Amino acid sequence: MKNEILRVFSFYFYLAKKSTRTRIFLLLSSAAVLMSLVIRVYRLAGNWTESGQVIFQNFLMVFFLQFLIVLLALFYGTSTVVEELENRTLPYLTARPVARAAIIIGKFLGYLTLTTILLFFSILLSYLILNLDRQFGMGDLWTIIRYSLVLWLGLAAYLSFFTFLGTWLRKPILVGLAFGFGWESVIQYFPGTTQKLSIAHYLKSLLPQYTSSSGKLGFLFIRLEPTKPVLAVIILIAIILFFLTLASLIFTYREYLFED
Amino acid sequence: MKAIIEAKNLSRWYGNVLGISEVNLEIEPGITALLGPNGAGKSTFMKIITGQLKPNLGEARIFGQKVWNNRQIFRRLGFCPEVDAFYDELNGQEFLTGLLSLYGFGKAECRKLARQALELVELQDVSSRPIRSYSRGMRQRLKVAQALAHDPEVLILDEPLSGLDPLSKRKLIRLIKDFRAEGKTVVVSSHVLPEVEAMTSEIILIHHGKILARGDIHFIRELIDTHPHMIRIKSTQYRELARALAGEDYILEISFQPEDQSVIFETHHRDRFFDRLNELLLESGLILDEITSPDDNLQAIFDYLVGR
Numbered sequence: 001m002k003n004e005i006l007r008v009f010s011f012y013f014y015l016a017k018k019s020t021r022t023r024i025f026l027l028l029s030s031a032a033v034l035m036s037l038v039i040r041v042y043r044l045a046g047n048w049t050e051s052g053q054v055i056f057q058n059f060l061m062v063f064f065l066q067f068l069i070v071l072l073a074l075f076y077g078t079s080t081v082v083e084e085l086e087n088r089t090l091p092y093l094t095a096r097p098v099a100r101a102a103i104i105i106g107k108f109l110g111y112l113t114l115t116t117i118l119l120f121f122s123i124l125l126s127y128l129i130l131n132l133d134r135q136f137g138m139g140d141l142w143t144i145i146r147y148s149l150v151l152w153l154g155l156a157a158y159l160s161f162f163t164f165l166g167t168w169l170r171k172p173i174l175v176g177l178a179f180g181f182g183w184e185s186v187i188q189y190f191p192g193t194t195q196k197l198s199i200a201h202y203l204k205s206l207l208p209q210y211t212s213s214s215g216k217l218g219f220l221f222i223r224l225e226p227t228k229p230v231l232a233v234i235i236l237i238a239i240i241l242f243f244l245t246l247a248s249l250i251f252t253y254r255e256y257l258f259e260d
Numbered sequence: 261m262k263a264i265i266e267a268k269n270l271s272r273w274y275g276n277v278l279g280i281s282e283v284n285l286e287i288e289p290g291i292t293a294l295l296g297p298n299g300a301g302k303s304t305f306m307k308i309i310t311g312q313l314k315p316n317l318g319e320a321r322i323f324g325q326k327v328w329n330n331r332q333i334f335r336r337l338g339f340c341p342e343v344d345a346f347y348d349e350l351n352g353q354e355f356l357t358g359l360l361s362l363y364g365f366g367k368a369e370c371r372k373l374a375r376q377a378l379e380l381v382e383l384q385d386v387s388s389r390p391i392r393s394y395s396r397g398m399r400q401r402l403k404v405a406q407a408l409a410h411d412p413e414v415l416i417l418d419e420p421l422s423g424l425d426p427l428s429k430r431k432l433i434r435l436i437k438d439f440r441a442e443g444k445t446v447v448v449s450s451h452v453l454p455e456v457e458a459m460t461s462e463i464i465l466i467h468h469g470k471i472l473a474r475g476d477i478h479f480i481r482e483l484i485d486t487h488p489h490m491i492r493i494k495s496t497q498y499r500e501l502a503r504a505l506a507g508e509d510y511i512l513e514i515s516f517q518p519e520d521q522s523v524i525f526e527t528h529h530r531d532r533f534f535d536r537l538n539e540l541l542l543e544s545g546l547i548l549d550e551i552t553s554p555d556d557n558l559q560a561i562f563d564y565l566v567g568r
Contacts, residue, residue, distance in 0.1 A: 003364060011358045018349040088345035092406065095310050096362040097335040252329065255314050257274070258343070 004098045008106025009113075016076070016114050025072060025115070029122040032063055036129040052131035053143070057207075059126065060147055065203055069119065069155040070180040076111040077162025078172040080104065080247070085170075085256055101248035108163050108244060112156055119155060123148050147207075154203040157239045161199070164243040167250040188224070195225065199239060202232040263288055264414060264445045265309055269318035272304050279304035280469040282318070287447060291440045291460035294449040301469040302449040303342055306418045309447070310339040322414060335363065338412035340403050342419045342449075346391045352378060352402055353387040356409050363410050377409035380435060396423040404432060408439065415439060417448045421455050433458050488512055489530045493537075494522040494550040501548075504540055508533075522550075 016022055039055060042048055048055065084090040093103055127144050128136075158180065165172040165179075187198045195201045205226035227235070263286035272279040280301040294302045307313040309320045311327045311334065320327050327333055347355060356374035357367075365373065378384045381401035386394065394402065400423045407415060417436070421429050436459055440446055450456050456463055457477055465472040473479070495501055502514050502523045510529035517524065527533045540546065 004362075007362050007364060011361055014354075014358065015347055015350065020349070087347075088341075088343040089347060091307075091310070091312055091339060091341040091343075092347075092359060093362075094312060095334055095337065095339040096359065097331040097364075098362050099331060100329065255312070257313075 001099055001102055004102035005106045005109065008098060008103050009109045012107045012110035013113055016110055021075060021079070022114060022118075025075070025118055028071070029068065029118045032059075032068065032122045033125045033129065035059070035063070036126040040129050040132065052133060056127055056130045059130070060123070060151070061204075061207070064119070064123065064151055065154060066185065066200065068122070069115075069151055070158055070184065072115040072118065073155055073158030073162050074173070074176045074180050076115055077108075077159045078166040078176050080107050080111070080163050080166045081251065081256065082166050082170070082172060085258065088258055090256060100252040104163065104167065104248045104251045105244065108159065108247075112159055115155055115159070116152055119151060120148055123151065150203055150206045153206075153233070153236045153240075154199060157199045157202075157236050160240045160243040160247070164247040164250070167247045167254070191225065196227065199236070202227060202236050205229065205232040264323060265447065266321045266324075267305070267309070267318065268321075270305070270308060270315050270320055271317040272308060272313060272315050278469045280308075280466075283469075283471055285464065285471065285474075287445065289440075289443055289445045290462060291436060291446045291448060293456040293460050293463045294447065294466055295451070295453065295456050295463050296449075296466035296472075297451050300451075300466045302451075302466055303418055304469070305466070306339075306416050306447070306449060310337060310416050312339075335410075336413045338407035338410065338415045340407040340415075340417045340420050342422075344396070344399055344403075344423070346399065346402070348390065348392040351388050351390050352383050352394070352405075355391060355402065356406055359406050360409055365410075373409050373411075377405040380408070381405045382431065397425055397428050400424055401428065401432070404435075408435075412444075414445045415447070417446065419449055419451075421450065421452070429455065430458075488526050488528045489533075490524055490526055490553060491530070491533065492517075492522055492524045492550075492552045493548055494520065494552075495546065495548045496521055497546050498523040500544075501540075501546055504544065504546075505533075505536065508536060 036059070039048070039059070043052075043055070081090075084093060094100070098106075124144060127140070127147075131140065161179075162172070162176050165176055169175060184198050184200045187195050188200060188204075189195075201224070204224050206229050226232075265285070265287035267283050267285040270283040270285075271281050273281075278301075283301075283305060294305065296302050304313065308315050309322065309327060311330065314328050322333050322337065325333055347358075350358065353371075353374055356377055357370045360370040360373050361367075375384065375387075378387050381404055383398060383401055383405065386398065391399065391402065400420070404417065404420055407417065415436075420436075421432060424432060433455075436446055436448065440460075448456075448459060461477040462475075463477050464474045493501060498516070498521055502516070502525075505511055505525065506514060510527050510532050511525055512528060513526040515524045515526075516522075525533065541548070
């Protein structure tokens with residue numbers, strides 16, 4: 001099974017690299033770098049008094065955590081099966097000596113690797129641009145690694161969930177949009193345990209320095225009642241494994257018909 | 261000879277629509293053609309025996325093993341689907357190499373096998389061009405190449421000749437026959453009788469999801485020869501042509517289509533008609549623009565065979 005996963009991973013990583021979707025998301029990731037440049041120029045003009053660190057943190061929360069990783073995961077995750085059905089290429093895969101579960105896991109890993117590269121490239125450049133006015137040290141490296149790992153966990157969790165949606169539903173994009181940009185955002189404003197029914201809650205819990213008073217956009221996190229970091233990591237890993245297993249099982253036992 | 265493919269009471273329906281019903285078949289090595297009009301159930305049968313669909317009733321076996329989710333079988337099977345679909349961002353070489361890598365071949369082996377397959381279908385010169393730039397015929401040949409690149413023992417080809425020009429058809433038919441000569445099993449579907457005739461004499465007639473008849477192609481030929489055929493000939497001299505053939509005893513009806521300068525002959529003896537037409541062209545020097553058969557599809561023949 002491991003070898004089969006690696007074979008699928010290798011083929012789909014290559015395929016995804018060449019896809020139009022990846023070019024579009026490369027542009028979108030580059031937009032974060034461009035926005036950082038704009039903010040940097042705005043700051044140089046004296047219009048923004050907070051430090052580069054604080055601006056980066058806000059930027060990370062609003063653009064990366066609540067927008068980019070959700071969008072990346074949504075469009076790659078839901079495409080896992082639906083794209084093969086719409087393009088009618090599924091028989092090329094399902095008539096090969098590869099376990100169906102290996103197809104899902106291999107594609108998941110391929111897409112995760114590719115989106116991680118897009119994400120890390122964007123985070124690193126944005127951080128560097130927003131903090132150009134001071135000397136970099138080990139603390140910066142640790143900050144970048146920490147933020148990147150949190151976002152990577154979020155990316156993997158969303159990707160796993162959307163992969164599940166893609167194997168289960170025929171038109172998963174709309175449901176995915178409603179979940180990613182509706183439920184995930186709105187639920188944050190509810191106090192108590194309700195907000196724990198979202199992936200974003202656990203990601204924000206891993207960035208405890210964000211409180212109602214941190215930064216101009218702190219109001220976005222005003223009702224966060226964080227889960228303990230260790231527990232948040234465990235829950236995120238459990239989400240990844242649970243939905244990936246579910247997606248693999250559905251794909252193994254379900255048959256997929258073309259529209260006609 | 262031992263059956264390679266077995267179908268027992270195979271039934272499959274899509275909601276209220278019947279795909280196939282109680283199909284019992286044993287297919288041995290060699291070329292077997294599934295012949296039937298569009299919607300007869302050929303593709304459904306092929307999808308079941310290649311593990312793309314599950315039967316609602318009955319079972320399909322290849323080499324004595326159930327097919328669904330059986331990846332040991334897929335290693336020995338090559339499938340060319342009917343749909344014209346590809347990973348268009350890839351080129352021909354990448355497409356084949358990528359699919360071959362799923363079998364666990366090493367990189368060098370994948371490249372070698374892909375090159376061989378591309379040579380077999382004569383696409384080696386365009387192998388580095390994106391698939392999206394391929395013509396319909398090239399895409400069809402590439403689809404066949406992906407089915408046989410890993411040297412399978414069983415080849416399932418769903419309408420492999422559709423979209424090919426006559427020369428490419430001939431070459432592909434030769435390729436399929438070579439495959440049979442190695443003692444392998446080929447199941448090929450078509451709705452065009454002359455194509456099937458060129459490939460094999462072993463045919464299975466399928467219609468409305470049921471196996472109508474099975475046997476040597478001469479059997480169906482005899483049935484068909486008594487069925488009236490329509491032949492439409494386009495020519496600026498269509499009236500002269502009609503006059504010359506009007507006295508032949510095998511011509512049942514002649515009708516004119518002056519708007520596009522053509523004439524339609526109805527005959528119950530196609531071979532005699534074409535023999536006489538050839539003679540006439542040599543004798544009189546008449547020029548023809550186009551010969552088509554308005555009912556040269558199996559639907560008409562099958563309707564005739566089942567007495568509709």
